Amino acid sequence: MEKFGPVRVGLLGAGTVGGGTFEVLWRNQAEITRRAGRRIEIARIADLNTARAGEIAAGRAEVTDDAMSVVTDPGIDIVVELIGGYGIARKLVLAAIENGKHVVTANKALLAVHGNEIFEAASRKGVMVAFEAAVAGGIPIIKALREGLTANRIEWIAGIINGTTNFILSEMRDKGLAFDVVLAEAQRLGYAEADPTFDIEGIDAAHKATILAAIAFGIPVSFDKAYVEGITNLQAEDIRYAEQLGYRIKLLGITRRRMDNGKLRGIELRVHPTLIPAKRLLANVEGAMNAVLVKGDAVGHTLYYGKGAGAEPTGSAVVADLVDVARMLTSDPGNRVPHLAFQAEAVADLPILAIEEVETSYYLRLRVADEPGVLADITRILADAGISIDAALQREPDEGENQTDIILLTHRTIEKQAIAAIARIEALPTVLSKATRIRLEDLN
Amino acid sequence: MEKFGPVRVGLLGAGTVGGGTFEVLWRNQAEITRRAGRRIEIARIADLNTARAGEIAAGRAEVTDDAMSVVTDPGIDIVVELIGGYGIARKLVLAAIENGKHVVTANKALLAVHGNEIFEAASRKGVMVAFEAAVAGGIPIIKALREGLTANRIEWIAGIINGTTNFILSEMRDKGLAFDVVLAEAQRLGYAEADPTFDIEGIDAAHKATILAAIAFGIPVSFDKAYVEGITNLQAEDIRYAEQLGYRIKLLGITRRRMDNGKLRGIELRVHPTLIPAKRLLANVEGAMNAVLVKGDAVGHTLYYGKGAGAEPTGSAVVADLVDVARMLTSDPGNRVPHLAFQAEAVADLPILAIEEVETSYYLRLRVADEPGVLADITRILADAGISIDAALQREPDEGENQTDIILLTHRTIEKQAIAAIARIEALPTVLSKATRIRLEDLN
Incomplete structure (x- = not known):
């Protein structure tokens, strides 16, 4: 059934998400090939910690500590960047683009801060930079905004886009505990990192909100103009009072097309603790789950809910991007996305049970x-x-x-x-x- | 900014969704062009009732009572079929495909019953048949399944995919009223049709569930094998007892990959009233809203929520499909979907407000x-x-x-x-x- 040879991927960064991506792609290889029309194979894994990379590869991919050799490798079609941060990741992504590679990344910090430079370079070289995994993990919210809601003038987006803080707020409300107590518990359970600053100060959510604002409103990414307020000052009593008044407090990323007297004033872009009516679905998103509520002028309210982090949920988004690129790389544009999701010749006649x-x-x-x-x-x-x-x-x-x-x-x-x-x-x-x-x- | 001429669309069927589609495309023309990279214009509208078509067109498109002349028109790139039913709609869609047109349709009945024939014809001619509007109105659930979750082995899908029945069940629960009473109210409010059979007997939901099963599991559409049970026999007392036990009753479309002792047994495909735990988000989807819960092996649970019917929500999905086709028709595959959703040269530097x-x-x-x-x-x-x-x-x-x-x-x-x-x-x-x-x- 494969009209085309495999797409060869170079994976940069052998951490949690790298492992999840490799595992998902390997486990579901047959099903993914039926969807993509060609095999997607991670040929090389680069990490300074080659032992860690070797554990993931387990003999199924070549391991190297030289990431630059991957992004310049003529045998690699797509580079997956899962290193994180703005430093070496930026250098590698730009080098991959210069070498004509398509790029898939989960790096919200990089895109929120250096996205304009990266997308410009990619457009110049005619390559894709896909980043579904950068916002809300496995929830296909980037695809929904870039493709599913293209008919709409987006009015606003409000999202629970950081699982750590949502877990902490859920626990504070459920158990009536103070922030510090719950943070320590979250760290013990692995829901918060040893240095939780990026999460609890709202920076991670602001990176994601910045990306959502750009694709919702057609503006450049501009993290430096986002307002960022975390949850460290929230008092248990305010959560309680909010409850009595019929509200819950969530850390929301909000971006809004602001109209004043019918005239477009500008874009609001902000992350802060927010009271929302308890009856809204968004108020009932608990624990480490994510959800994004989008208001479009034609579609009205739509909501997207799922796991916003973790090895396999994030890997799910990375692999979906790989399939997008693989489908685009085939020379069969009329059937880029197969009608029934799987390639026509790969449709299976499984029995429907009585x-x-x-x-x-x-x-x-x-x-x-x-x-x-x-x-x-x-x-x-x-x-x-x-x-x-x-x-x-x-x-x-x-x-x-x-x-x-x-x-x-x-x-x-x-x-x-x-x-x-x-x-x-x-x-x-x-x-x-x-x-x-x-x-x-x-x-x- | 437009490197390409406009994409010309022929619209078949000037009913509610036809009007909504025309209106959304017209109102958001500038924004949609910035996303699609080229103008999408409804050039012709066909309806036996030309007065009705004329009201929608209002001089902005040519009106005809001869739909066949539209599907054979060499000046038309995409045919939008919003007639409904299996009869003339099937004939026109197949004729459009034979004439090399891409097709966008909201017709779930047609696809659930004649989808295999239609997709086969489309593959043979190398044209797209897009149908986001056929399931759950404005919610981009087809895109989520065909593109967003391609990394996953889908385990099951459970959806509230008929707004009429969800409205009736919500009212029965809220007000403790009997089915017949609420149905009459729903008809008065326009939530149920004069002949509500397709909705209340579960047939409409089964059409949609059939389509979801096909794209989730890579099987042909097979509506004839779906189990269909409506809500007409539901007693108010069962809704009450369910409530006491912590459950709500929803009409769900369910499809599931059924494993027995680790072996794939077949696919379950069924529509029936279902008790679900009251604490689930899906149980809290009220009124005429739709929501689809998908369980994938990598991503876990994701949920998609929004309006499942209505002129503009359904029009939103039709236009999104038009943008997909328009982007595919450009000869710039590397930038098929622009990085930031809008074409790079159309990005606007709107102020971010302090x-x-x-x-x-x-x-x-x-x-x-x-x-x-x-x-x-x-x-x-x-x-x-x-x-x-x-x-x-x-x-x-x-x-x-x-x-x-x-x-x-x-x-x-x-x-x-x-x-x-x-x-x-x-x-x-x-x-x-x-x-x-x-x-x-x-x-x-």
């Missing part, structure tokens, strides 16, 4: 005689069918009634087994009605 | 003497500064204390005005501390 073969949980409601042993009879039938019970609710009969409702929630089972067991239950003399049966999914 | 110029609302906490008139003094200062108050909370002083906290929520104002007013408030002799000030956004 509903009787489906696996799910159930809510069952039964009208029963109010007699001892009824529930025991029912649960025995379910147990005999291998169906275990997650919760049961038996109503007191109404005054003067000798009937009542029993409600059961089951664990997962195959539908035909549930149907057979329910038929036996309905045959019990103490069961006075057909069962009402509604499927249940935990979605976890 | 934080003092930002407009926002505030939470203010003040430590005050427990004396009469304190709140009046404070609110007068705010009123003089043109800052109105949304809510106030004054705590009873603790036993034996003669101080207390006042918390105020303000309406929107410019930050420098808030700062000046707060300075005056802090100068009051009855105000005993610096104000704690946290910004507040309603996000509405």
